[in-house]
Amino acid sequence: ETGVTQSPTHLIKTRGQQVTLRCSSQSGHNTVSWYQQALGQGPQFIFQYYREEENGRGNFPPRFSGLQFPNYSSELNVNALELDDSALYLCASSSQYNEQFFGPGTRLTVL
Amino acid sequence: AQTVTQSQPEMSVQEAETVTLSCTYDTSESDYYLFWYKQPPSRQMILVIRQEAYKQQNATENRFSVNFQKAAKSFSLKISDSQLGDAAMYFCAYRSAGSGNTPLVFGKGTRLSVIA
Numbered sequence: 001e002t003g004v005t006q007s008p009t010h011l012i013k014t015r016g017q018q019v020t021l022r023c024s025s026q027s028g029h030n031t032v033s034w035y036q037q038a039l040g041q042g043p044q045f046i047f048q049y050y051r052e053e054e055n056g057r058g059n060f061p062p063r064f065s066g067l068q069f070p071n072y073s074s075e076l077n078v079n080a081l082e083l084d085d086s087a088l089y090l091c092a093s094s095s096q097y098n099e100q101f102f103g104p105g106t107r108l109t110v111l
Numbered sequence: 112a113q114t115v116t117q118s119q120p121e122m123s124v125q126e127a128e129t130v131t132l133s134c135t136y137d138t139s140e141s142d143y144y145l146f147w148y149k150q151p152p153s154r155q156m157i158l159v160i161r162q163e164a165y166k167q168q169n170a171t172e173n174r175f176s177v178n179f180q181k182a183a184k185s186f187s188l189k190i191s192d193s194q195l196g197d198a199a200m201y202f203c204a205y206r207s208a209g210s211g212n213t214p215l216v217f218g219k220g221t222r223l224s225v226i227a
Binding site: 035088 | 115153155156157158161204212213214215216217218219220
């Protein structure tokens with residue numbers, strides 16, 4: 001059984017650019033949640049996708065957007081990058097009522 | 112909104128000894144789940160143990176156990192016979208028992224060092 005995978009592992013962007021992060025969910029899971037983990041902090045919920053629809057959102061501006069595909073993989077898009085967007089972005093997949101399994105994360109640095 | 116507080120930014124323990132990590136939370140809900148996650152330097156968040164709020168019995172997973180005090184809103188993690196591989200960041204997390212898969216609310220974490 002393949003676990004949750006994320007790409008890329010690391011990414012460096014400059015302020016104002018746009019970035020797309022990708023997540024492949026674990027086999028059998030139809031829900032993907034995205035979290036932002038700033039340095040020295042716990043993860044914060046960005047949003048969740050269930051069956052290709054956004055199914056909940058945390059306190060993040062609209063320039064954070066996402067997609068979920070028919071195979072339940074997901075993308076996180078961030079427009080107009082700011083320095084404070086530098087963080088580890090974690091993806092977690094789950095079936096609707098069960099545990100969330102996390103991927104290894106993407107480290108984004110905004111210069 | 113629910114909040115999770117971990118008051119110990121760093122802890123250390125001698126190999127083979129026991130250590131307890133503290134966590135308190137605030138909620139007005141009566142039904143929820145509590146978790147401890149481990150995040151080693153590899154960054155992957157690994158579930159250590161889970162507790163359902165409606166269960167009075169404290170959860171146990173091998174060397175890991177919790178002390179769940181619902182009235183005090185306290186949820187501590189005890190690691191027995193500590194091993195070098197236990198060194199990591201530990202996060203306490205809360206999840207509402209709503210419909211569907213509700214999001215996790217994390218504390219700021221406790222960095223655990225294990226001394227050989």
